[in-house]
Amino acid sequence: xxQNEVRVGREQLKDFTREVFIRTGMPARDAETxxxxxxxxxxRGVDSHGVLRIPFYVEEVDxxxxxxxxxxxxxxxxxxxxxxxxxxxxxxxxxxxxxxxAIGKAKExxxxxxFIRNTSHQGAMxxxxxxxxxxxxxxxxxxxxxxxxxxxxxxxxxxxxSPITIAAPAKRHxxxxxxxATSVAAGGKIDLAIDKGIPIPEGWALDKEGKVTTxxxxxxxxxxxxxxxxxxxxxxxxxxxxxxxxKPLLEPVLxxxxxxxxxxxQNSVVAAINIGAFTDVDGYxxxxxxxxxxxxxxxxxxxxxxxxxxxxxxxxxYDDRFRNGIPLxxxxxxxxxxxxxxxxxxxxxxx
Amino acid sequence: xxQNEVRVGREQLKDFTREVFIRTGMPARDAETxxxxxxxxxxRGVDSHGVLRIPFYVEEVDxxxxxxxxxxxxxxxxxxxxxxxxxxxxxxxxxxxxxxxAIGKAKExxxxxxFIRNTSHQGAMxxxxxxxxxxxxxxxxxxxxxxxxxxxxxxxxxxxxSPITIAAPAKRHxxxxxxxATSVAAGGKIDLAIDKGIPIPEGWALDKEGKVTTxxxxxxxxxxxxxxxxxxxxxxxxxxxxxxxxKPLLEPVLxxxxxxxxxxxQNSVVAAINIGAFTDVDGYxxxxxxxxxxxxxxxxxxxxxxxxxxxxxxxxxYDDRFRNGIPLxxxxxxxxxxxxxxxxxxxxxxx
Numbered sequence: 001x002x003q004n005e006v007r008v009g010r011e012q013l014k015d016f017t018r019e020v021f022i023r024t025g026m027p028a029r030d031a032e033t034x035x036x037x038x039x040x041x042x043x044r045g046v047d048s049h050g051v052l053r054i055p056f057y058v059e060e061v062d063x064x065x066x067x068x069x070x071x072x073x074x075x076x077x078x079x080x081x082x083x084x085x086x087x088x089x090x091x092x093x094x095x096x097x098x099x100x101x102a103i104g105k106a107k108e109x110x111x112x113x114x115f116i117r118n119t120s121h122q123g124a125m126x127x128x129x130x131x132x133x134x135x136x137x138x139x140x141x142x143x144x145x146x147x148x149x150x151x152x153x154x155x156x157x158x159x160x161x162s163p164i165t166i167a168a169p170a171k172r173h174x175x176x177x178x179x180x181a182t183s184v185a186a187g188g189k190i191d192l193a194i195d196k197g198i199p200i201p202e203g204w205a206l207d208k209e210g211k212v213t214t215x216x217x218x219x220x221x222x223x224x225x226x227x228x229x230x231x232x233x234x235x236x237x238x239x240x241x242x243x244x245x246x247k248p249l250l251e252p253v254l255x256x257x258x259x260x261x262x263x264x265x266q267n268s269v270v271a272a273i274n275i276g277a278f279t280d281v282d283g284y285x286x287x288x289x290x291x292x293x294x295x296x297x298x299x300x301x302x303x304x305x306x307x308x309x310x311x312x313x314x315x316x317x318y319d320d321r322f323r324n325g326i327p328l329x330x331x332x333x334x335x336x337x338x339x340x341x342x343x344x345x346x347x348x349x350x351x
Numbered sequence: 352x353x354q355n356e357v358r359v360g361r362e363q364l365k366d367f368t369r370e371v372f373i374r375t376g377m378p379a380r381d382a383e384t385x386x387x388x389x390x391x392x393x394x395r396g397v398d399s400h401g402v403l404r405i406p407f408y409v410e411e412v413d414x415x416x417x418x419x420x421x422x423x424x425x426x427x428x429x430x431x432x433x434x435x436x437x438x439x440x441x442x443x444x445x446x447x448x449x450x451x452x453a454i455g456k457a458k459e460x461x462x463x464x465x466f467i468r469n470t471s472h473q474g475a476m477x478x479x480x481x482x483x484x485x486x487x488x489x490x491x492x493x494x495x496x497x498x499x500x501x502x503x504x505x506x507x508x509x510x511x512x513s514p515i516t517i518a519a520p521a522k523r524h525x526x527x528x529x530x531x532a533t534s535v536a537a538g539g540k541i542d543l544a545i546d547k548g549i550p551i552p553e554g555w556a557l558d559k560e561g562k563v564t565t566x567x568x569x570x571x572x573x574x575x576x577x578x579x580x581x582x583x584x585x586x587x588x589x590x591x592x593x594x595x596x597x598k599p600l601l602e603p604v605l606x607x608x609x610x611x612x613x614x615x616x617q618n619s620v621v622a623a624i625n626i627g628a629f630t631d632v633d634g635y636x637x638x639x640x641x642x643x644x645x646x647x648x649x650x651x652x653x654x655x656x657x658x659x660x661x662x663x664x665x666x667x668x669y670d671d672r673f674r675n676g677i678p679l680x681x682x683x684x685x686x687x688x689x690x691x692x693x694x695x696x697x698x699x700x701x702x
Binding site for chain 2 (some may be wrong): 294299
């Protein structure tokens with residue numbers, strides 16, 4: 001743990017978060033969902049998607065870009081699909097609802113595929129695919145937002161870094177959970193580096209001149225992983241989500257019809273596959289266990305003492321932080337204090 | 352064009368390919384499908400998935416690992432999904448059938464998601480997602496095979512490099528078509544380097560000692576792109592396909608129950624999303640056009656004279672080769688000649 005970090009209990013942090021959002025006008029149940037998803041990210045060590053986002057969310061509510069009391073509506077439906085209008089809901093509020101719908105559709109149709117239009121920042125997407133895994137299904141979720149990543153060959157942003165996540169249930173082991181962006185590093189890691197006052201590695205991002213930068217404050221565009229692969233995947237995910245629900249997020253900025261304004265309007269897809277419609281779920285879980293055991297037992301490459309399966313490093317962090325509290329950098333604590341003062345919410349004990 | 356390559360007309364190459372497969376016992380219509388998919392790959396410059404594979408396929412038929420007269424059966428079905436037992440069919444034969452089924456399901460259910468069990472090498476997967484795009488739908492396809500790629504942190508193969516492809520229809524432009532492996536380079540590119548007698552770049556693959564090699568003949572395991580990202584995606588695609596249809600391909604090798612034998616048993620998913628169920632297809636196509644135009648007009652990064660969208664470089668190669676013929680390296684020509692002699696099929700004119 002770094003010198004400039006303090007640890008805070010998960011329940012205290014969740015209570016604080018819920019109280020802040022209630023004071024932005026959000027119903028208590030939705031505030032609970034929002035707090036759960038943010039603190040879950042912190043517990044897993046994905047601090048870039050945790051409570052560090054609270055001050056930004058509050059500003060977004062002020063500006064009318066995030067809606068604490070949205071009118072969430074199912075606007076289209078088939079046997080296996082659904083389109084949900086989010087009305088700028090906080091991401092976790094509409095996305096947990098959407099994944100529940102996907103799971104319901106999958107029960108009957110084998111797969112449930114749900115589009116979410118006009119949501120706001122969704123937090124750590126792994127939470128939603130994990131919801132499916134916890135019901136014995138496979139879960140998929142991905143996101144599109146306005147441009148924040150340079151497509152391969154460009155020196156300015158033109159695509160999103162479209163996080164994508166896939167989960168599958170195990171038996172002895174915890175579910176496999178892949179949660180990755182199509183950029184080399186998630187956007188929130190830039191914010192975290194700012195809060196920690198540390199530089200970012202070369203190759204993560206470009207500045208506004210299109211030059212590679214290591215100063216997180218100068219970042220104008222993320223870089224895609226694998227060049228044309230990350231870039232191409234990001235382009236196609238926009239085609240599979242935003243464009244199908246007629247809400248393009250890249251085109252308006254690319255064609256100069258809209259400025260890139262920094263507000264996080266998002267479209268998304270969450271999907272569930274009903275494993276039990278195809279095979280014995282218990283047998284499936286055992287195969288996942290065997291796969292995990294087999295992968296971890298492979299001979300290690302030089303410099304590696306262990307082979308990790310998707311989600312495993314985050315599970316270890318979870319266990320540590322669940323017991324010992326969540327470390328927060330001073331930058332984050334100080335920005336949370338400003339929010340606490342504004343809304344007259346007591347800071348979590350220890351902070 | 353390299354000195355040691357000759358060009359052959361697409362029709363001549365297709366006729367040759369069809370005739371060879373008819374002589375392995377395949378019905379003419381299936382041989383036509385197989386030839387179409389292989390030559391399509393060559394036309395697009397994806398030579399690693401083109402006619403270079405013919406000698407291997409012939410050997411696989413000899414060994415009973417590819418079935419020229421399969422009993423393809425639909426074994427399970429829901430409103431939106433289907434499981435197809437391929438009976439070791441040549442990949443293109445069952446996969447074109449499967450994508451037709453996915454398109455049919457999508458018409459009613461919004462999405463069609465079809466699992467293929469026990470197929471053999473499927474060629475260039477982009478062909479199948481493009482089938483959906485040609486019907487005004489979005490297409491997705493991916494593959495799982497026994498281990499051929501080292502998971503992040505391992506020095507031997509433990510996962511597959513699971514190619515994944517996504518297509519979307521445009522209006523003025525040709526469809527967007529992403530077709531990528533989760534390895535740094537597709538496995539067929541190793542074969543192509545052998546046929547061309549050239550080294551491979553560092554970072555593509557490991558030899559059997561687990562050391563990075565540039566000799567394509569020494570390759571024992573491919574390397575994943577983006578470290579844990581490519582590796583994690585490959586693991587999860589096995590969970591989304593093979594394990595759901597109860598036909599694990601990684602586990603038996605990982606647990607030592609099966610030797611990695613080099614025969615290309617594959618499972619696969621092909622899916623179609625019915626754009627017209629959600630929005631006006633013509634409007635969708637225009638949005639894709641605008642997206643393409645917008646991306647291509649972005650300021651270029653240093654060293655780039657053009658920004659390419661997914662599928663665009665291959666389309667240019669296609670146009671050239673459609674007019675001017677397909678160049679084949681001498682290694683490939685010589686191996687095709689052996690096949691021609693065996694089956695008493697005339698080599699394509701010019702070869």
